[in-house]
Amino acid sequence: MADCNYSVPPKDISGDSLYGTRICDQAFIDWVWYSYNFDYDYWQDGWGYDDCCNIDKPLARTFNALWALNYSSDNPQDESYDQDNLLYWGGRYVREKMNGFKLRALCGSNNTTNATTFGAGCTEYRNTVKWGCTQYQRDGYESCSWDCCDWWPCSWGCELASWICKGWIWLTTFTCIAYGYLASWVCTAGLEIGNAFSQIKRIELYNINFFYGQDVVQRASILFHECRHIDGKAHNADFPSWASGLAGQSGADSSWDYQGAYCWQVAWLAWYWATAQNSSPALRAKARVSANAILGYAFAELPSFTI
Amino acid sequence: MNHSILWLWILGAAAIIAFIIVLILRSLKKKLIQTVSKSKNGLSLFYNSDVGRNLNILIDALSKDLKNSSEVLKKLQSDPQECVKELTYAFEKLPESEYNARWFMVYCIAQFELPEFIRPLSRIAMSEIPNEMSKTIHLFSTVAEETAIRLTAIDGIRSIVQKGYKEGEIELFDLLKSKYLTLNIATCQSLIAINTENKAKIFEILPKEKQFIIDIRPKEVKDITIIKNIQEDIALNDKYVQKPQEGKSEVRKFSKYISISKPPKIL
Numbered sequence: 001m002a003d004c005n006y007s008v009p010p011k012d013i014s015g016d017s018l019y020g021t022r023i024c025d026q027a028f029i030d031w032v033w034y035s036y037n038f039d040y041d042y043w044q045d046g047w048g049y050d051d052c053c054n055i056d057k058p059l060a061r062t063f064n065a066l067w068a069l070n071y072s073s074d075n076p077q078d079e080s081y082d083q084d085n086l087l088y089w090g091g092r093y094v095r096e097k098m099n100g101f102k103l104r105a106l107c108g109s110n111n112t113t114n115a116t117t118f119g120a121g122c123t124e125y126r127n128t129v130k131w132g133c134t135q136y137q138r139d140g141y142e143s144c145s146w147d148c149c150d151w152w153p154c155s156w157g158c159e160l161a162s163w164i165c166k167g168w169i170w171l172t173t174f175t176c177i178a179y180g181y182l183a184s185w186v187c188t189a190g191l192e193i194g195n196a197f198s199q200i201k202r203i204e205l206y207n208i209n210f211f212y213g214q215d216v217v218q219r220a221s222i223l224f225h226e227c228r229h230i231d232g233k234a235h236n237a238d239f240p241s242w243a244s245g246l247a248g249q250s251g252a253d254s255s256w257d258y259q260g261a262y263c264w265q266v267a268w269l270a271w272y273w274a275t276a277q278n279s280s281p282a283l284r285a286k287a288r289v290s291a292n293a294i295l296g297y298a299f300a301e302l303p304s305f306t307i
Numbered sequence: 308m309n310h311s312i313l314w315l316w317i318l319g320a321a322a323i324i325a326f327i328i329v330l331i332l333r334s335l336k337k338k339l340i341q342t343v344s345k346s347k348n349g350l351s352l353f354y355n356s357d358v359g360r361n362l363n364i365l366i367d368a369l370s371k372d373l374k375n376s377s378e379v380l381k382k383l384q385s386d387p388q389e390c391v392k393e394l395t396y397a398f399e400k401l402p403e404s405e406y407n408a409r410w411f412m413v414y415c416i417a418q419f420e421l422p423e424f425i426r427p428l429s430r431i432a433m434s435e436i437p438n439e440m441s442k443t444i445h446l447f448s449t450v451a452e453e454t455a456i457r458l459t460a461i462d463g464i465r466s467i468v469q470k471g472y473k474e475g476e477i478e479l480f481d482l483l484k485s486k487y488l489t490l491n492i493a494t495c496q497s498l499i500a501i502n503t504e505n506k507a508k509i510f511e512i513l514p515k516e517k518q519f520i521i522d523i524r525p526k527e528v529k530d531i532t533i534i535k536n537i538q539e540d541i542a543l544n545d546k547y548v549q550k551p552q553e554g555k556s557e558v559r560k561f562s563k564y565i566s567i568s569k570p571p572k573i574l
Contacts, residue, residue, distance in 0.1 A: 002344035010352070012370040013411040027551040033570035034548055043570075045342035052570055056345060059570075071553045079550070081537055084529065091550070093537065107341045114446040198332075207343055209447055215407050222446055231537070235445070242488040245439030245450045259534050267533050274528040278553075280372040282414055289410075289455040289462075296489030297451055305526040306492060 002046060004107035004207050008056045015216035015283045016055040019064035022071070022278070024053035032066050035095050039202070042104035058105050058211040065219035069094060072276040086264075086271045090224055097227035101201045108206030114222050115210055119201030122187035123232035129180030131236065131258065133173050140169030217272055217279075217287050224268045228261035235260065243297035255301040262298040266291045270307045352397040352408070358389045362397075365415060380418060387423040391416075395427045403437065406452035413456055417463025422472040425464060429478040432460035436487060458493050465497035476501060483512045492520045 011017045023029070029052060038059075043049040048059030055061060070076060070091030073083075079092040101119065144165035148158035194200050203226050205211070210219060237254040239246040246252075253260035269291035273284045291307045352366075353359030361383050368376035383390050398412040413431055416424050436457070440449040461482065468475040479501075482494040491513070498505040499521075509521060 003341035004343050006343065006345060008345065009405060010366070010408055010411075012367050013408050015370065018371050022553075025551070030571050031548055031551050035550075038570065041340050045340070046344050049570065058343065070550060076553050077550065081535055084533075086533065105343075107343065113441075113443050116445070213404070213406070213447070225446060243450070244436055244487060246448060251445050256532075259536075264533065267531050270528045270531055280370050282369045282411065285414060285459070285462075286407075286410060286455070289458045290451075292458055292493065293451040293454040293489065296454060296492070297448065302488075302523075304523055305531075306496065306523060307525060307528070307531075 006058075006208050006212050009212055011055055013215070013282075014212075015068075015280070016061055016064055018280055018283070019067050019216050020053070020055035020060065023060060023063040023067050028067070029063070032063055032070075036066060037098055037100075037102050039102040039104045039199070042102075042106070047105045058205070058207060061211045061216075061219065062103075062105070062205065064216045065223060066091070066094075068216050068220040068272075068276075068279075069223060071278060072272060074275070074277050085275060086224075086268045087275060090220075090268055094223050094227045097230040098203065100195075101203055101230065102199050104202055104204050105211075106204050106206055108204075108209070113206045113209055114214065115203060115205050115226055117203050117226045117229045119191060119195065120230045120232070120234075122184045122191055124229060124234035125187060126180045126184030127232035128234050128236055129183070130177055133176035133180065136176065137169055137173040140173070141166055144169060215283065215286060217269070217276075217283050218290060221265045221269050221272075221287075221290070225261045225265040228264045233258070233260040233264075235262075237300035239297060240300050240302065242302070246297060252298050252300050255299060256303045262294055266294050266307070269294075273307065352401075352412075353393050356389075356393075358383065358386060358393050362390070362393055362415070365418075366411065369415065369418065370411075384419060384421060387419065387421050390419065391423050391427055398431070404440075404449075406449070406456065410452075410456045410459060413459045413463065417459060417466065420467050420470045422467060422474060425467055425472065425475045425478055428460040428463045428467075429475075429482070432457045432464070432478075432482055432490065433485065454487065454489050457487075457490055461490065461493045461497055465500060468497075468501050476505075480508065480512060483509060488517065488520070491517055492523050495520055496523070496525060 011020070023032075040049070043059050046057070048054060048057030051057055052059050052063065055064065072090075073085060073087040075088070076091075079089050081089050081092075083089060101117070144162050146158070146162065148155050148162070191200060203223075210222065214222065233253075235251045235253055236258065237250075237252045239249050239252045241247045243252070253262045256263050269287040272279070273288040273291065276284055276287070288307050295303050295306055353362050361379055365376065365379045365383060367373065368379055394412055394416050398409055398416075401409050401412070403409075413428070416428060434457070436450055436453045441447050461479070464475045464478055464482075468479070476498070479494050479498050483491060483498075485491055485494070495509055495513075498509055506521060510518060513520070
């Protein structure tokens with residue numbers, strides 16, 4: 001008896017029929033399996049290893065997402081980070097960030113989870129500390145810039161005090177960032193030791209939701225989102241009051257400027273909507289509304305634009 | 308001599324302990340690996356009527372960007388009442404958790420750009436968003452999925468109005484009263500896209516605390532700022548494998564019954 005089950009929703013609607021014809025190419029299968037670190041053991045027993053062109057099964061549906069991630073630009077062989085269009089380098093970015101991370105398929109504890117990344121905590125911690133420190137620095141500089149009196153010697157004294165205050169803020173910010181780096185190095189060393197014994201660094205994709213609750217484009221954007229976490233961007237805020245039903249829970253990004261996982265996911269979806277090749281109008285339209293839905297709930301400070 | 312025997316004992320004990328640990332780890336790993344199986348096939352969406360069959364063709368065409376989509380749509384537009392009935396029935400019949408399929412039904416309805424579809428779209432856009440079902444919000448929110456469905460309904464009403472069926476404008480003004488901010492923003496943008504002079508009326512209708520949304524405008528994708536502070540992974544260069552050229556190698560025909568390929572066995 002299987003640990004979990006799935007039913008297959010209409011494959012035309014999810015985009016799996018469209019992409020499914022492209023993945024069944026041995027050169028692509030060999031390359032994608034190797035480049036994205038699929039964990040062999042975790043794709044057996046119904047997950048699709050022995051039937052990897054069957055888009056009813058989780059493995060082929062993951063291949064579909066990776067195909068969309070790699071071949072949606074008008075020149076898939078150009079993966080330069082110099083390109084503004086994220087579709088050019090999205091696949092490469094995910095590949096590079098997943099270096100050392102294994103990709104696994106699991107049942108998941110409930111039906112509403114998509115994916116989780118393990119082992120990204122150290123870089124996330126460093127960047128969270130760094131972000132906190134720079135916010136502290138910005139606020140500190142502002143609080144040190146007071147209106148000075150315009151008569152001597154008061155004006156001089158005031159200026160001097162302001163400079164001392166700013167100097168103190170600079171020094172404490174520097175210490176704060178240095179602490180973040182040091183802590184993350186210690187953390188990374190511990191993580192690597194732990195990883196040698198048991199595979200800590202991994203991305204888990206969950207049945208039912210990742211494979212059957214999301215369309216191909218959403219799946220691709222989720223992988224992109226997860227890799228932004230590996231890049232060191234944790235969610236750093238609570239969901240805002242206008243995010244119905246989610247308000248007050250942790251897991252949002254503070255603002256667009258934070259350039260977190262939701263921000264990059266929205267940007268990828270936006271480029272997909274505007275420029276994706278080998279797609280359909282329906283999938284592109286869905287990418288746009290998905291991006292706008294994320295903009296509407298996942299940022300503590302509401303972005304001043306939509307897609 | 309005694310020392311060497313003692314060392315041999317220690318080595319032997321260490322080897323046995325290591326062997327047991329490996330066994331435990333292997334069985335633990337086996338426990339971690341889960342199995343999955345297919346329980347049932349998805350449901351069929353439409354009746355086996357002419358309209359139902361054509362709607363299935365339309366879905367196929369829209370989802371695969373086939374050339375015949377406008378032709379099928381034209382054919383279906385000759386019987387809008389029946390299409391409204393079929394599509395709204397399919398929308399309501401679908402389980403709440405089939406967000407993609409429900410979204411696609413709304414997308415299909417929006418493609419018709421006929422006045423008969425204003426009411427169903429408006430009903431969908433106005434409907435209450437069910438409570439959040441997701442227990443772990445990270446990456447998946449049922450509220451966001453429901454919002455995407457309603458955003459598409461609003462887009463649909465806008466394109467009908469832009470075709471000249473002004474009655475949809477009233478529905479959009481009504482939608483400004485929705486309690487959901489994201490829907491208010493989309494409605495606001497739709498009304499301004501229809502006619503910039505709608506701004507004054509929008510301002511009147513929106514409660515004071517929501518009036519700032521008038522300034523939230525759609526952005527061109529090229530103007531979306533991403534700060535690329537990407538560290539290229541040098542370590543990856545050692546294991547770099549060239550991405551296969553799309554369509555260069557023979558693309559075999561997809562078959563859901565026969566497994567053609569298998570990934571390499573890399574542990």
